[in-house]
Amino acid sequence: MPNPETRQFIERMGLAVERMGLTRTFGRLFGLLMVADRPLSLDEIVERLDVSKASVSTNARACEELGLARRVGVRGDRRDYYEIAPRAFESVTAKRVGAIHAMAGLAAEGLQAVGDEPSPARDRLTEMLDFYLFMGEQIEELLERWREVKG
Numbered sequence: 001m002p003n004p005e006t007r008q009f010i011e012r013m014g015l016a017v018e019r020m021g022l023t024r025t026f027g028r029l030f031g032l033l034m035v036a037d038r039p040l041s042l043d044e045i046v047e048r049l050d051v052s053k054a055s056v057s058t059n060a061r062a063c064e065e066l067g068l069a070r071r072v073g074v075r076g077d078r079r080d081y082y083e084i085a086p087r088a089f090e091s092v093t094a095k096r097v098g099a100i101h102a103m104a105g106l107a108a109e110g111l112q113a114v115g116d117e118p119s120p121a122r123d124r125l126t127e128m129l130d131f132y133l134f135m136g137e138q139i140e141e142l143l144e145r146w147r148e149v150k151g
Helices: 004-019 024-035 042-049 053-066 088-114 120-150
Strands: 069-074 077-084
Antiparallel strands (some): 069 077
């Protein structure tokens, strides 16, 4: 069982992730996996977080889909185990770049829809396009620098 400081970290991670729009259980699961010294089974996660197996399963799959966690096998055991995925933070950020590019594409689509005449809508869409193009480019450059630093 985790010590009080580790439990506090897990709970604080849950609250922080909840403020980002995900579930508190997602954050607590992520926090638990961050401090785990080995892959954990769903049953172990259920026991340590004191939440339902259905909730753990749903949130573990969500962590996996985002690229934060990965499912692994343990020799001689048929259960699913989870651990933090290699390069998890880079992977999540790279996926965000895809979403940023999608928003830029929507802004461009909106600009075509409103036409060439000056208008408040055109101004907003132009700002949106400029913002997302800039952010996507900057984050891609940061990711590349990160990869150079980390090798």
